[in-house]
Amino acid sequence: MNIPHAPQVEKMMAFSVLTLYYNEEVLYSKEQLRTKNEDGISILYYLQTIYDDDWKNFMERMRQERIVKDDEIWITKLRDLRLWASYRGQTLFRTVRGMMYYHRALKMLAFLDSSLEMDIREGIRELGSVGEDVGLDGFNSKVSPSSRSLGGASSSLNLLFKGHEKGVSLMKFTYAVACQIYGAQKDKKDSHAEEILYMMKHNEALRVAYVNEVSVGRDEKEYYSVLVKYDQQLQKEVKIYRVQLLGQLKLGEGKPENQNHAIIFTRGDAVQTIDMNQDNHFEVALKMRNLLEEYKHYYGIQKPTILGVREHIFTGSVSSLAWFMSARETSFVTLGQRVLANPLKIRMYYGHPDVFNRFCFLTRGGISKVSRVVNISEDIFAGFNYTLR
Known part of the structure; x- marks a missing residue:
């Protein structure tokens, strides 16, 4: 396969x-772990057993x-x-960390696009003179591991940046998490709401969409789709958009309704849908700009509207059943779908x-069908919908 040339x-x-x-x-939480x-x-105990080497390395860092x-x-x-435990379980924190690799990758690529070889060499010499402040792992040794893992610390690479890379990355990438009941969780002082806020605080490209329910009379309620982010200067959560809905959100199936209400808050030419049992790699994030160039090439008489991407499910190591389900997804979603796409030319969408x-898809009713009972598996209907229209 010929990979398209990557633009700046x-x-x-x-x-x-x-x-x-x-x-x-x-x-x-502490209680859940114990x-x-x-x-x-x-x-x-389960995670310590499964990730024995990781636990030993973690404790070694703690003893330092x-x-x-x-x-x-x-x-x-x-x-x-x-x-440490959340990054090895099926949590939202793990998925968000993986997707935020896009932000880090674009910052690094933006730096390389605008730098001369002399700039990089001078930067490496400056890093050598930093001394004890920067450890072998590239992070400030005086910063806690929690800050390191969330990207809040100053890495050695950040010392090379000229200042414009962050702005370029934020212009090209946005991450929206559709937390449907986040508003209700905040009203109840739920711990989940505090953790989502903590997550926004340490990931500046992250946006959270939720449905806000407002009582306007005795029996009347109004519903709004709200998008929020964490403002680093104001040091608090701020609303970006607030769009009134015609009525209650959940009329059809819950998952596609949640997906369709939040898609209006995405930005750019393309949108990638990710489940909570999926992770990402920095090396994969580096190739995203190559992948997006596929939209500019004709395959037959049309340009593609859906690009298939291999699914990385991290729950395969949990048990033998989870491994079997993961292998099934690899067979059906990755291998089978490639055959349907080429040479059969009949692939719709799955994964x-x-x-x-x-x-x-914004002009064709979104990426999910939400009718109850009829559209239980909402995924495949995105391809059907586009083909029929």
């Missing part, structure tokens, strides 16, 4: 990523920060422990990493 970041197609969330785990199930196994006894981590480094031509 400033000239690439802008895109968004959309993830659906209802009331699943955002970040494991509570044992009927078999006497806690989540933390003056953790003598293992029990001390529950008091002095609880946030780091919760993040949530797929990238949609945003303008085509």
Whole structure:
């Protein structure tokens, strides 16, 4: 396969990523990590067993920060422990971290686009003179691991940046998470709402969409689709858009309704849909601008409107059943769909990493069908809908 030539970041197609969330785990709590199930196994013990090497490396880092006894981590480094576990479980934090690799990748590529070889060499020499402040892992050694993993610390690469890279990246990439009941969670002082706010605070390209329910009379209510972000200067959550809905959101199936109400808040020429059981890699994020160039090439008499992307499911290591389900997805979503696309030319759509031509689908009713019972599996109907129209 010939990969399309990658343009400069400033000239690439802008895109968004959309993830659906209802009331699943955002970040494991202390109680969840310690509570044992009927078999006497806690989540933390299970993760320590599955990721034995990762746990040893984590504890080694903690001991460098003056953790003598293992029990001390529950008091002095609880946030780091919760993040370590959440990044290895099926949580929203893990998916958001993976998708935010796009932001980091675009910043690095924007720097390379505008830098001369001499600039890079001078930057490397400056990094060598930084000394003890920057460790071998490229992060400031005085910053806590939680800040490192969330991208809040100053990495060695950030020392090379000229200042415009962040703006270019934010222009080309937006990440929207459709947290349908986030407004209700805030009203109830739910811990999930606090964790979502913490997530927005440490990911500047992240936006959260939710449905706000407002009482206007005794029995009357108004519904609004709201988009919020965390303002780093004001140090608080701010509303970007507030769009009134005609009525209650959930008339059809819940997941596609959530998807269609939030798609209006995406930006750019393309939108990638991601499930909460999916992750991403920095190396894959580097190739996104190559992928988007496929929209400019004709395949037959038309340009493509849906680009198939391989699905990376991280829950395959949980159990033998999860491994089987993951292998089934690899067979059907990746291998089978490629055959349907070429040479059969009959592929519609299946798989949530797929990238949609945003303008085509916004003008054709969205990317999901929501009728109850009829459209239970909303995914495949995106391709049917576009073909029939």
